[in-house]
Amino acid sequence: MATDTDTSTGDPGAAWAPGTTGTARGASRLARVRGRLELPTLRRATGLLDGRHRSVFIGHGQDFDDLSPYRPGDDVTDIDWKSSARAGQPVIKRYQRESNLPLILAVDTGRTMAAQAPDGDDKRALALAVAEIFGYLARMRGDPVSLVAGDAERVVDRPARAGAEHAEMILALLARRLDALTTGGTGQERLAAGAPASRLSAVLERVSTWHRRRSLVVLITDTSHPDARTDPAVVDWLRRLSAQHELIAIQVADDVALAPGRGRRRDVELAGEVPAFLREDKALAARLDAQERARRAQVASLLDSRRIEHVTVTSEAVMMDQIAELLARQRLVLNRRRR
Structure with missing residues (x-):
């Protein structure tokens, strides 16, 4: 009811x-969304959507691009732990999305x-x-x-x-x-x-x-x-x-x-x-x-x-x-x- x-x-x-x-x-409406959300929140949500391309288009548009320092809002599942250990700070993998x-x-x-x-x-x-x-x-x-x-x-x-x-x-x-x-x-x-x-x-x-x-x-x-x-x-x-x-x-x-x-x-x-x-x-x-x-x-x-x-x-x-x-x-x- x-x-x-x-x-x-x-x-x-x-x-x-x-x-x-x-x-x-x-x-x-879209500008209002940007104005009310914090950047780390948007980065996290966008990163989570990026992960769907890796899953749905396996091998078709998610080729490895480079490594980048982790920033607040990045998806922690993208952290490359071996590279992070060598660099002495959290590092994430970035991909090219086609x-x-x-x-x-x-x-x-x-x-x-x-x-x-x-x-x-x-x-x-x-x-x-x-x-x-x-x-x-x-x-x-x-x-x-x-x-x-x-x-x-x-x-x-x-x-x-x-x-x-x-x-x-x-x-x-x-x-x-x-x-x-x-x-x-x-x-x-x-x-x-x-x-x-x-x-x-x-x-x-x-x-x-x-x-x-x-x-x-x-x-x-x-x-x-x-x-x-x-x-x-x-x-x-x-x-x-x-x-x-x-x-x-x-x-x-x-x-x-x-x-x-x-x-x-x-x-x-x-x-x-x-x-x-x-x-x-x-x-x-x-x-x-x-x-x-x-x-x-x-x-x-x-x-x-x-x-x-x-x-x-x-x-x-x-x-x-x-x-x-x-x-x-x-x-x-x-x-x-x-x-």
Whole structure:
């Protein structure tokens, strides 16, 4: 049950405004990413993406170039220990990259994405921020970026191209799709009538059938998905896509459905707010929390069964660290497969 805090109380952190959340209207989304991240963090994330070329394009574009002193943010797995011992300081191996690994942003735009994250942020803001980070890293490396965003009613697709202008275009398109989930101004937002449900199988099918070149697919959804119970076809498409592409999943965390003592709340699946006698029922809240934990465990088990590395993003403050940890785990997996 995806939930959202009632915004009629005037809480500015709960509202979604694509012109202000994610970027200022008219400003560059990619420039905003660069401005809010520290250089060592960016270096580490970029280095982790470099490792994917070594794994995917074995012998085709990752020839040894030279040795370089280790700097904060470099991947420690690139350290050449023998050379470091001779030099008396940490030294890393650098490689020449001749091939680009396309990036595909596969984004869930179903109505549960309009709910609230545990820290009070709108889940759409976190999902867009994740897309911005990967778009920025791809632009830094010269990798082409494409977008597949969809739900139960519609899937939009933009082909892979390099360059900042193209990345800005697909991020703006994604922001518009997410914005369409709600109506009303800031502080008065409500779920739009007929807001579609999620259908990740449709998104993954489009990626698999329209994007044949091996790519890094970043699946952005929430902790309710992928759900084999409500979308049985997603199991087969996860299997196909994990074999066809390099696939990772980033899930945006949901706030708790019932929270005694935390005030007025509403569920994005309901027309009105949750009644007080329900939201203050501690026994009911505990039962629902147990059900939610079990359901999320099933979602995680599905991803684990396909050996898909995944992470749950909980807030913008720790998001970059969580993404870097995910990329590090995925790189280790790829290195093991290479051996």
